[in-house]
Amino acid sequence: MEFAGANILSVDQFERSDIEQVFAVADKMEPYAKRRMVTRVLEGAILGNMFFEPSTRTRVSFGCAFNLLGGEVRETTGFKSSAIAKGESLYDTARVLSGYSDIICMRHPESGSVAEFAAASRVPVINGGDGANEHPSQALLDLYTIQKEVAAKRGSLDGLRIAMIGDLKYGRTVHSLVRLLRLYKKLHVVLVSPQELSMPEKYVSELLEAGHKVEVSTELTDGIAHVDIVYSTRIQEERFASQEEADVYRGRFRLNQAIYTKFCEPNTVIMHPLPRDSRSGANELDNDLNQNPNLAIFRQADNGVLVRMALFALILNVVDQVDRSAREVNWYHRRT
Numbered sequence: 001m002e003f004a005g006a007n008i009l010s011v012d013q014f015e016r017s018d019i020e021q022v023f024a025v026a027d028k029m030e031p032y033a034k035r036r037m038v039t040r041v042l043e044g045a046i047l048g049n050m051f052f053e054p055s056t057r058t059r060v061s062f063g064c065a066f067n068l069l070g071g072e073v074r075e076t077t078g079f080k081s082s083a084i085a086k087g088e089s090l091y092d093t094a095r096v097l098s099g100y101s102d103i104i105c106m107r108h109p110e111s112g113s114v115a116e117f118a119a120a121s122r123v124p125v126i127n128g129g130d131g132a133n134e135h136p137s138q139a140l141l142d143l144y145t146i147q148k149e150v151a152a153k154r155g156s157l158d159g160l161r162i163a164m165i166g167d168l169k170y171g172r173t174v175h176s177l178v179r180l181l182r183l184y185k186k187l188h189v190v191l192v193s194p195q196e197l198s199m200p201e202k203y204v205s206e207l208l209e210a211g212h213k214v215e216v217s218t219e220l221t222d223g224i225a226h227v228d229i230v231y232s233t234r235i236q237e238e239r240f241a242s243q244e245e246a247d248v249y250r251g252r253f254r255l256n257q258a259i260y261t262k263f264c265e266p267n268t269v270i271m272h273p274l275p276r277d278s279r280s281g282a283n284e285l286d287n288d289l290n291q292n293p294n295l296a297i298f299r300q301a302d303n304g305v306l307v308r309m310a311l312f313a314l315i316l317n318v319v320d321q322v323d324r325s326a327r328e329v330n331w332y333h334r335r336t
């Protein structure tokens with residue numbers, strides 16, 4: 001695909017070569033993301049960061065990624081502080097805000113809303129999550145993390161074994177991730193969820209049509225036994241009709257160190273898009289995993305900055321100029 005000026009709305013727009021291109025640029029961003037070097041390549045550019053649903057990582061890492069390339073960030077969070085609360089349409093909002101920004105990231109509770117917004121926008125739009133539909137930048141950073149974490153063990157993503165656990169019905173991160181994984185070969189995908197929260201049929205058929213092996217289970221311990229990656233997710237309580245309905249599933253699949261030791265292969269990598277629900281009734285990834293070197297959740301979150309910097313550099317077409325304005329940082333820096 002041509003990245004310059006493109007919207008990023010769905011992982012469907014990517015071929016394998018596009019993903020490789022994003023990852024190659026993400027690798028180049030390492031010294032800037034780690035704050036060893038600074039670059040001002042997006043000086044003068046403005047990111048409109050519009051988040052109409054709660055967000056920590058996605059919102060802040062998009063903002064940091066833009067700042068690290070030298071650009072400025074303007075943020076709108078929540079409907080209450082936006083004129084959408086006064087009845088303004090997505091069309092009008094898009095027409096107006098795209099006059100104030102060079103690129104926009106948007107999260108919205110309704111499926112398809114970001115695409116609708118993008119159709120009216122005068123600048124590129126990145127989908128930061130639209131309802132239960134998609135979260136393409138998360139899928140890219142998840143895949144980037146998978147590649148980094150299993151690189152030593154297996155040369156390629158082909159043949160990867162992955163278990164996705166939890167709310168597979170409403171989890172947009174797993175929807176985007178399975179779609180992206182489809183592009184690789186001979187995967188073994190284990191889908192572990194309560195029956196009522198299973199992966200929507202269209203994603204399962206797409207995997208099968210692409211020749212992958214799909215196993216469905218309602219038992220955590222079956223699902224995690226023979227995989228390279230355990231990808232855990234939170235019950236998406238905000239998508240349920242009531243809190244009570246969501247509570248039925250809370251805490252159904254809890255991974256802790258004892259279960260990991262007993263059932264997982266020795267180097268199984270643990271991932272989660274975060275936030276993990278750490279309330280005692282949920283606790284899908286126990287704190288006792290924090291010292292487990294295979295817990296990749298914080299490396300995964302860090303990778304979000306690299307991948308989002310890569311998307312900005314590609315869409316605003318400055319990849320070749322990033323290093324040109326680079327210099328070393330001259331402030332104290334804890335190099336970890």
Ligand code: NCD
Pocket residue numbers: 057058129135138172173233234236273274275
């Ligand atoms: C996810 C999301 O918002 O879809 N979070 C994220 O962006 N990292 C997952 C979730 O909220 O459970």
